[in-house]
Amino acid sequence: MIFLQDVHRWLLVVAFVAPCLRAQAQVPALMPPQGLPSLQDVSVDEYRHHLDELRSLVADCGRVVTACNPESVGNDDRVHPLQGQSFTVRYGWLRALLDDRDPTVHRSHTELLAQAEQRLSDQEEELNHPKSALPLQQKDRVQRDHVLASKEFQVVHEYSWRERVSAWLSEKLARIFGGAASLGRIAPWFGKFLEWGSLLAAITLLVLWIYRALDRQRIALGKLTGDVAKREAIEASRAWAELAQIHAANGEWRDAIHCLYWATIVLLEERRTLRRSETRTPREVLQLLLVSSLLREPLTAQTVAFERIWYGFAHATQEDYEAAQQNYHRVQCVAVGATR
Numbered sequence: 001m002i003f004l005q006d007v008h009r010w011l012l013v014v015a016f017v018a019p020c021l022r023a024q025a026q027v028p029a030l031m032p033p034q035g036l037p038s039l040q041d042v043s044v045d046e047y048r049h050h051l052d053e054l055r056s057l058v059a060d061c062g063r064v065v066t067a068c069n070p071e072s073v074g075n076d077d078r079v080h081p082l083q084g085q086s087f088t089v090r091y092g093w094l095r096a097l098l099d100d101r102d103p104t105v106h107r108s109h110t111e112l113l114a115q116a117e118q119r120l121s122d123q124e125e126e127l128n129h130p131k132s133a134l135p136l137q138q139k140d141r142v143q144r145d146h147v148l149a150s151k152e153f154q155v156v157h158e159y160s161w162r163e164r165v166s167a168w169l170s171e172k173l174a175r176i177f178g179g180a181a182s183l184g185r186i187a188p189w190f191g192k193f194l195e196w197g198s199l200l201a202a203i204t205l206l207v208l209w210i211y212r213a214l215d216r217q218r219i220a221l222g223k224l225t226g227d228v229a230k231r232e233a234i235e236a237s238r239a240w241a242e243l244a245q246i247h248a249a250n251g252e253w254r255d256a257i258h259c260l261y262w263a264t265i266v267l268l269e270e271r272r273t274l275r276r277s278e279t280r281t282p283r284e285v286l287q288l289l290l291v292s293s294l295l296r297e298p299l300t301a302q303t304v305a306f307e308r309i310w311y312g313f314a315h316a317t318q319e320d321y322e323a324a325q326q327n328y329h330r331v332q333c334v335a336v337g338a339t340r
Contacts, residue, residue, distance in 0.1 A: 037075050037092075038075050039075065039077065039078040040075040040076070041078050042079055043080060044079060044080075044081050044082065046077075047079045047089070047127065048124060048127060051127075054091070054094065055117055057073070058094075058113055058117045059117065062113045062114075068098045068099075070095040070098045071175075073091050073095050074091075076088065076092075077089045097112055097116055236266050236270075237266040237267040240259050240260070240262045240266060241263040244260045244263065244325075248318075248321050253309075253316035253317060253320060253321045254309055254316040256316075256321050256324075257305060257306060257310065257320060257321055258309075258310050260302070260321075260325060261282075261306040261310075261324070263328060264302060264327075264328050264332075267332060267335055268285075268289075271335045273289070273295070274288060282306065282307060283303075285303065286299065295334050295335070301327050302327040302328065302331070305320055305327075306324070
């Protein structure tokens with residue numbers, strides 16, 4: 001079941017990613033991604049240099065579409081002027097413009113790039129000629145305090161660590177799938193290749209799971225069949241021994257010795273000392289058991305008596321049967337003790 005759940009998760013991932021890779025080029029959403037990038041502390045000169053780099057980036061994006069990389073924008077700035085308080089400059093609007101996921105932006109890409117370049121120039125102009133803020137009048141202060149005291153401003157709080165982590169993950173996922181969409185536009189064949197490759201991988205995993213399930217079923221059935229065969233072999237050995245006792249009770253010593261021999265052979269096959277065979281001769285059995293001295297002595301004596309009486313048609317007596325029965329019990333004790 002765990003392996004099947006893994007296959008289902010893989011199929012869901014394939015179904016979600018493949019359409020993204022097949023999609024044609026899509027230009028960025030106008031809304032910036034969730035979460036705010038980190039701030040870098042810069043001086044006025046560094047801030048002015050950053051604005052020059054951003055204008056060059058916008059110009060390159062207008063000439064070559066592959067230059068439109070939102071990661072090239074860099075971090076947001078916290079500018080520390082020589083006089084006055086520091087201020088923060090965010091570039092989320094520029095990252096959204098350079099991103100490649102919104103068709104509406106793609107249709108007006110040239111016009112928006114021109115506006116972006118003008119906005120960057122205006123920001124530098126404001127830096128060169130800062131506007132002096134007029135002091136608030138008493139009426140404006142009252143209106144401001146009234147607005148800030150409203151209900152919607154009472155719930156404002158800083159971002160928690162959970163929100164920051166969620167925003168970071170959302171930004172990373174947006175970059176990954178945005179890059180996949182750009183790759184699908186640059187190399188359309190790659191999306192088709194990945195789609196079929198993912199489908200083939202899913203089919204392969206499914207086949208492997210089916211094979212493993214069938215293999216487990218085969219092993220379980222083999223164990224069940226092996227237990228049944230073992231019980232049948234024990235019952236067969238016991239049946240041969242009981243049949244020997246019946247022949248001995250009737251004075252049929254020759255048939256009794258024959259049954260005891262086959263009770264011994266079936267017992268050895270059941271204990272996996274011998275392989276099951278219907279064409280093996282008694283002498284071949286002795287050759288296969290040369291490595292076991294404990295089994296060789298009683299089995300040799302029983303085999304010689306069996307060949308002499310059964311194949312040689314020698315006269316069988318009660319002493320021969322008792323000797324064969326004694327050898328059978330010796331083999332039985334050795335075979336059962338060796339498998340415990």
